[in-house]
Amino acid sequence: MSEGPADGDAPESPGERQLAVVVGKPRAESVIDALEAEGVYDDGRHVQSWDGDGVAVPVTAPPETVEVREVVQQVGERRLRSLADHLRQRGWSEEELDAAPSSWAVVGSVVLVAMGDAPRPGEVGEALLALHGEADTVLARNGIGGAHREPDVTVIAGEGDTETVHTEHGTEYGLDLAEVMFSPGNKAERARMGDIVEAGERVLDMFAGIGYFTLPMARAGADVVAVERNPTAFRYLVENTMRNGVADRVESYRADCRDVLATGLDAFGDAATVDRAVLGYYDATDPEAGYLDHALAALAPGGTLHVHETTPEQLVFERPVERLEAAAADAGRPVEVLDTRRVKSHSEGVVHVVVDARVD
Structure with a gap:
């Protein structure tokens, strides 16, 4: 075990000596998550700078499952809690x-x-x-x-x-927070999509962004057609498929998803339909936009839709379900609502919701 002041050459101050693990600063976020999962992260002390490019992350015991540069003794005051x-x-x-x-x-x-x-x-x-x-x-x-x-x-x-790499449940998202949106409140939904998809599924992500849902689904073994029209977000989408080692399972298009679907899903060859489609755009249920119509046309019988909407509180979940059922009826396809969820509050009186449905 090595020792060293948490602020480089700063002298040690009197205080209780406790353990910390030293990691590169870019890994700090993912290491803290892993230490919390192992139950050894000490949230009562500060994460501190260490040797220029590193940070000392406080722990209650040496970790057994997390790779670190070294375990050190750290001197410092208790964390101000709030x-x-x-x-x-x-x-x-x-x-x-x-x-x-x-x-x-x-x-x-x-x-x-x-x-x-x-x-x-x-x-x-x-x-x-x-x-x-x-x-x-x-x-x-x-x-x-x-x-x-x-x-x-x-x-x-x-x-x-403003450019950074954010890690959630093992998925790495590179992005520039001044250029593309990222909603921390959608963390559970991103993780859920990686949990429910099965290896080998054909998935359509109609509003892929930087890979919010595409990446966890591809990491779970799905083959994903990811469509994103924002050029900056699309660049990060492509980079993130390589960053996460899933570029061979993701076919990316920089376009309006309606234009892509109008010409067919060539990525799936003769099987030009998908088992699952994700409509992560808040206004995707708007009947005038036609997104639901295109999603239904691309979905194989027995497939699943995941439809997001920002809904006035008094219309949760009535409005998104009615819109989905109306679009399915126009397409002559039976639909069964499997689940409805509140993701988060979007604004005063408006809720971000998701509807999961099976379409035959």
Whole structure:
């Protein structure tokens, strides 16, 4: 076991010596997840810088299943437990703390936060970096807009590098958070798609983005046709298939999915239908858009649709189910709703929901 100060050449300060594992900073997020799964991550202490390009991740015992550079003895104060703790330390009043952000997410090396009416954004950003030592940039989320659903973000603290690699359940997503959207609240749904698909299934992902659902499904052994029209998102989609070792199972198209489907699914040869189709676009159920019609035409009898929608609270799940049933009736195909789920709150009075259905 080696020893060393957590801040490079900084002298040791008196305090209780505890264990930490040293890893490269780009791996910090995935290592923390793995340490949590093993039950040895110590969330009562800070992740700290170590030897320039590394970080020291606090642990309660040496890990048995996680590869690390070394196990070290770490000296340091106990973690301030909350953002409010850090802001109080910076002199914030209780009234100001009431306006501080209540939620945020760490995506790779970036913290995404909705600032709302919080005062002094720079101090909030610095406090979030102190709270999350594995991150080096804090972005304020200002919304998403445009035909390609592009994010509007502002750097409020840190290095300002918006390109990162985010890891979830073993899937690596490379992306630039200033260029393409990423919803931390969809984490469970991304993981679920990798769990329910079977090896050898033919899958159509009509709004693939950077590979949100494509990657976990392909990693599970499915053959996926992934369609994305945003050129930046498409570039990351292709890069991410290679990053995750699934390029041979993903046929990627930069186009409007309706145009691709109108010319047929050549990727599947004579079997030009799919076993499963994912419509991850919030407005995919809009009857005027025709996305459901194209999905139904591509789906083999007995296939499954996963339809996403942002629905007014008073119409959950009535509206997406009615739209799906109407499109299926127009196509002359029986449909059976298998499951309905709330994914997250999208905005005030609006819910992101998913409907799973079997179509014969």
